[in-house]
Amino acid sequence: MTATSDAHTANPFTGTGTITNPATGAVAGTVHWTDPADVAQVAAGLRTAQREWEARGPKGRAKVLARYALWLGEHRAEIERLLIAETGKSAVDAAQEVPLILMITSYYVRTMEKALAPESRPAALPFLSIKKITVHYRPRPVVGIIAPWNYPVANALMDAIGALAAGCAVLLKPSERTPLTAELLLRGWLEAGGPDVLALAQGARAVSEAVIDNSDFIQFTGSSATGAKVMERAARRLTPVSLELGGKDPMIVLEDADVDLAAHAAVWGAMFNAGQTCVSVERVYVLDQVYDQFVDAVVRDVAKLQVGAGEGNAFGALIDDDQVAVTERHVADALAKGARALTGGTRGAGSGSFYEPTVLVDVDHTMLCMTEETFGPTLPIMRVSTVDEAVRLANDSPYGLSAAVFSKDLERAEAVAVRLDCGGVNINDVISNLMCTTAPMGGWKTSGIGARFGGPEGLRKYCRIETVVAPRTNVGAGGNYYNNSPRALKRMNTMMTKLALIRPRRVAK
Missing domain, CATH: 3.40.309.10 (Aldehyde Dehydrogenase; Chain A, domain 2)
Structure with missing residues (x-):
């Protein structure tokens, strides 16, 4: 990959870049690099569009994802030609990416409604059974995905599909070595009827930092050293991260x-x-x-x-x-x-x-x-x-x-x-x-943090957990408010301790 600048500045990732095939040196295409200063505005637009996307619910989002899967299947030859032109892959290597994404999308289309459904949880103690406990999975508004160059389709979409299924908007920063495939994937999303909840930020380090600074969750795939820098940057705003890093398998x-x-x-x-x-x-x-x-x-x-x-x-x-x-x-x-x-x-x-x-x-x-x-x-x-x-x-x-x-x-x-x-x-x-x-895919030690994709974990990672506790009857908790006389406190503590120890006593025998 070579990057050229219309403005001839010291930064090669301004203006228009020329992408070349590493196998032949032939020009694969050109890309317009994103100004890091514009990323905040892109993220703001995604944040607005995400509200309607979340409101569609899992069933509504599944229909769009299914149409996108059909588009990917119908345009597989075009995608693979671009993969070869941009990366110098062999045809057999290029042929692996779209089918993997179709498998992942098909799985989530079938299971996302169940995986994201509110969950009822039992009361921990009998006297709390008057409460109805429900756990909700609420999508984070904007997920920033910083993807690597080795699998421009698979490594971008195996994360983006999960985030979109969860109800998030996605700000995708593909590798500056392979930006062209991402442009084609975005075109497909729009042609399949997808709303404006998928956007690109093209560039290198400065753009990646802007994506981190303007997202609510970061999925990064790359080297362990760079992953540590991503996590450090995200920590400034306490932005959660999922990292799929290097391996020596x-x-x-x-x-x-x-x-x-x-x-x-x-x-x-x-x-x-x-x-x-x-x-x-x-x-x-x-x-x-x-x-x-x-x-x-x-x-x-x-x-x-x-x-x-x-x-x-x-x-x-x-x-x-x-x-x-x-x-x-x-x-x-x-x-x-x-x-x-x-x-x-x-x-x-x-x-x-x-x-x-x-x-x-x-x-x-x-x-x-x-x-x-x-x-x-x-x-x-x-x-x-x-x-x-x-x-x-x-x-x-x-x-x-x-x-x-x-x-x-x-x-x-x-x-x-x-x-x-x-x-x-x-x-x-x-x-x-x-x-x-x-099943979730992820690494231990310096190979990563969190599950990459797979299973319900691949969707729920992009969600915030909201617990709603509601009364099952008209009997409220008011009888306990400020009832802090020594006798009342002793009675309540004795009862709670006895109830809480019923199960441990049975297990310990």
Whole structure:
């Protein structure tokens, strides 16, 4: 991506920007950058429109979201052509994004009315049964979404769909590297009959800060370092955040695993989208008994991969030369410390931001490829002697997004899975937790805060909880007001203590 300015100022994100394809250098399109000073006015317009959107209720909003899903399906080819032009993806990588969003939208259209319905809660003590307790889920007016560049459709809409379903307005700040796809998604929302509750803010850091300052909730996806800065900025106004951050996702291959399946999964999980996936396989721990067999199978599979943008290729370009440089640095560091590259290990030949698929062995935790997020097409594989060693090394990371365990014994695999410190674990598969729309997706440690999407949590995260307590009878609480004589207080405290201890006494026996 290159940014040019009509005004020729020092800030490259003013005026009009030119977006180029990292695979070919061809111009993908132009974008008008948002003036950070205008973001407050955009947010104010969203705040006004949101009131009517909330008033439609879940059923009314579901109809609009369903029409939008139909539009996305009908325009899938157009969206994928733009994805390839803007990111240099292969066709197979570009083809994954719209279907994921259709799955998420379909799930919420079916379940949002129930998930957002007011909930009745029982009284904690018998004498409070005269009260009717109802919990309401009220949408936050404006949700700011700061989305990354690796999946311009999926990472923007998996958050936006949930916020819109909850009744919020959405202020979307796509990555300055991939702003064009967001323009197309907004066009689709309007063509599908969506009201003015979805708007864009195009730019870099200054625009992101303005979005944070003018939103009621922030969903950020990106690096852990930037996520900390987002949270710090949001804290100035006590704005709640949900952060889906970096990962260094481990895979553990036990000695009883289907080795060919594990190898296929490792290669796909590491190389999909050129490794530019938060839940990609970034390191593998293989039990000694099957290590050699696994490495041979991985090398065999990698040798079949065709690298290039568009049709007929396994994966495409990295987003830019900066990302290539990170991969080069990690590989060079590993090789300098004794690792061996069985495939790749070099930048792709010719022009474009390509890097060859690289399998690294003889690796350990002194190497950056095992400890820092690479976000490139590398697959470091480490030999381990025991399951305990594999678990210890997998958990030896500041990250905790997701993981994978391979074993033919599913009970054993699950026992290993629940020892891993991360938000999700796939057994005999990789990345599939992203397709499980009924379950929340999120990370532990520096991989994030809160659930990204999935289940009722993916909607309720965008809501404020309002508890309404109403009388069930005409008998009010007035008899207790200011009834603070010593005898009355003693009687009330004795009664409350006895009632409150009924259940603990039963459980303690």
